[in-house]
Amino acid sequence: xxxxxxxxxxxxxxxxxxxxxxxxxxxxxxxxxxxxxxxxxxxxxxxxxxxxxxxxxxxxxxxxxxxxxxxxxxxxxxxxxxxxxxxxxxxxxxxxxxxxxxxxxxxxxxxxxxxxxxxxxxxxxxxxxxxxxxxxxxxxxxxxxxxxxxxxxxxxxxxxxxxxxxxxxxxxxxxxxxxxxxxxxxxxxxxxxxxxxxxxxxxxxxxxxxxxxxxxxxxxxxxxxxxxxxxxxxxxxxxxxxxxxxxxxxxxxxxxxxxxxxxxxxxxxxxxxxxxxxxxxxxxxxxxxxxxxxxxxxxxxxxxxxxxxxxxxxxxxxxxxxxxxxxxxxxx
Numbered sequence: 001x002x003x004x005x006x007x008x009x010x011x012x013x014x015x016x017x018x019x020x021x022x023x024x025x026x027x028x029x030x031x032x033x034x035x036x037x038x039x040x041x042x043x044x045x046x047x048x049x050x051x052x053x054x055x056x057x058x059x060x061x062x063x064x065x066x067x068x069x070x071x072x073x074x075x076x077x078x079x080x081x082x083x084x085x086x087x088x089x090x091x092x093x094x095x096x097x098x099x100x101x102x103x104x105x106x107x108x109x110x111x112x113x114x115x116x117x118x119x120x121x122x123x124x125x126x127x128x129x130x131x132x133x134x135x136x137x138x139x140x141x142x143x144x145x146x147x148x149x150x151x152x153x154x155x156x157x158x159x160x161x162x163x164x165x166x167x168x169x170x171x172x173x174x175x176x177x178x179x180x181x182x183x184x185x186x187x188x189x190x191x192x193x194x195x196x197x198x199x200x201x202x203x204x205x206x207x208x209x210x211x212x213x214x215x216x217x218x219x220x221x222x223x224x225x226x227x228x229x230x231x232x233x234x235x236x237x238x239x240x241x242x243x244x245x246x247x248x249x250x251x252x253x254x255x256x257x258x259x260x261x262x263x264x265x266x267x268x269x270x271x272x273x274x275x276x277x278x279x280x281x282x283x284x285x286x287x288x289x290x291x292x293x294x295x296x297x298x299x300x301x302x303x304x305x306x307x308x309x310x311x312x313x314x315x316x317x318x319x320x321x322x323x324x325x326x327x328x329x330x331x332x
Contacts, residue, residue: 011067016102020052032080046315057092064312087184098184117190118142136176140189192246196301209238246272
């Protein structure tokens with residue numbers, strides 16, 4: 001068992017699709033990842049988690065596999081999603097531009113490099129352009145060569161944060177000549193692991209939520225390094241949705257002060273850190289309390305990188321492709 005574990009060089013895709021209200025469609029996409037185009041079972045692929053949000057009308061599927069074969073699973077899942085989701089009929093409060101909205105590839109095993117994940121991402125885009133000729137793609141991170149522009153920058157360039165409908169004449173994709181209104185625009189790339197952590201505050205005051213999101217955002221003074229945050233109305237409250245990026249001592253201006261609130265892991269011998277979900281929850285609770293508002297729950301969209309790696313090893317070694325059926329939404 002131990003020698004088998006050592007042979008697994010794992011990577012993961014947190015596949016974001018623009019559908020959450022029809023569970024059967026989301027599960028068909030998940031199951032598609034477990035088979036290749038020839039109908040053969042992908043025995044070393046596992047779908048660890050499905051996180052769906054009705055208001056957002058968005059689902060995040062956690063697909064893990066050896067880095068050498070992950071791309072094949074992602075392609076079959078994306079192809080199924082393109083076939084089942086029509087962006088012309090999409091309705092949800094979360095920003096999105098594509099039926100397959102985001103395809104990020106992250107290394108899980110320390111021996112898997114970011115450059116290798118970037119090549120996997122570009123290979124996924126090339127195969128999708130062949131299998132779904134009308135799809136359109138932009139690159140980010142280590143797939144965006146040679147610039148390596150990050151996801152936030154690329155999303156700003158295509159107006160992802162503000163657009164509710166897609167003007168196909170305004171955007172030139174990296175792959176695909178004309179953007180299809182049915183498929184929309186997909187972001188494909190690679191980076192160190194990005195965790196998603198959502199904290200709910202007990203108010204309907206979206207302006208307050210936006211102030212709190214702005215305060216924790218890493219790009220702002222006093223914010224948390226690596227944290228991207230937005231506020232959304234959600235089930236009669238406000239949710240602070242945080243993307244939690246990994247960072248290094250090269251990108252943090254106050255690493256000594258931040259390290260005690262962070263968790264570390266390694267990619268090819270280099271240390272990466274991220275703010276723990278607990279520390280993010282504490283910071284948002286502190287800010288909300290100063291306005292006499294309580295926090296009422298925190299949810300992880302998937303897993304921390306360490307837990308993701310551990311569960312992927314367990315699931316693959318046991319041959320459990322539909323691992324998500326054994327899991328429930330992780331709350332804190």
